[in-house]
Amino acid sequence: MKGVVYRDAHPVPWLHLTQMQTQVRDYVAVMGLTVAIDEAEGYAFLRSRPDDSDLDGPAVPRLIPRRSLSFHVSLLLALLRKKLAEFDANNSDTRLVLTRQQVIDLLTTFMPTTIGEARLVDQIDTHLNKVVELGFLRRLDDGEASYEVRRIIKAFVDGQWLADLDTRLAEYAAELSGTTAGPH
Structure with missing residues (x-):
């Protein structure tokens, strides 16, 4: 769950991720995350779900920190x-x-x-x-x-x-x- 999964560098996790996309999306959604998969470019990563005030239930804390760049x-x-x-x-x-x-x-x-x-x-x-x-x-x-x-x-x-x-x-x-x- 930490970092980027690349098709060329991580072939086994990449295969599992592409085969089980729906299950992975459902699993990380509970934590307020979404999976971004770009099959054409060969990478995938987790992203914080946008803050939506329309969501039901309590707010989920941010798990992926934002970084300020110079x-x-x-x-x-x-x-x-x-x-x-x-x-x-x-x-x-x-x-x-x-x-x-x-x-x-x-x-x-x-x-x-x-x-x-x-x-x-x-x-x-x-x-x-x-x-x-x-x-x-x-x-x-x-x-x-x-x-x-x-x-x-x-x-x-x-x-x-x-x-x-x-x-x-x-x-x-x-x-x-x-x-x-x-x-x-």
Whole structure:
């Protein structure tokens, strides 16, 4: 019940989950959870059920914690999601693999230029490690520092998430410029 089940990494649990979807959905519903299964992409995970005031009975406590992400981690997730969308549009391969240097190049544009290059790379490595810890990237043991972008990023970084990020960025930019952000 903890983490993501991938078809390629967990073949036996994946088989059981796909064969017993109805029973699993009923079982976790009692705990206020839903099962998100993407058979096309090959992953499944548990998600908290949306807070509905229409539900009968007592409220169920949140079992899956919400995590607040830093600006640069959110930005890295958005950039990785964009990279995955571009990759899917232009390639027939199923795995997007990026080197550490490619990720550094992606983020460098958005990092402050007032710090030294070594410190900048250290900060990017910290953000990169957080994204790995969250499960959106997987380190590859290929002799060089490279990462596979996990397709589960599509389930979390969707159009709504990107729109929310855009809104927060607009508010942040307005705050920096000394104006208030109004409706667009």
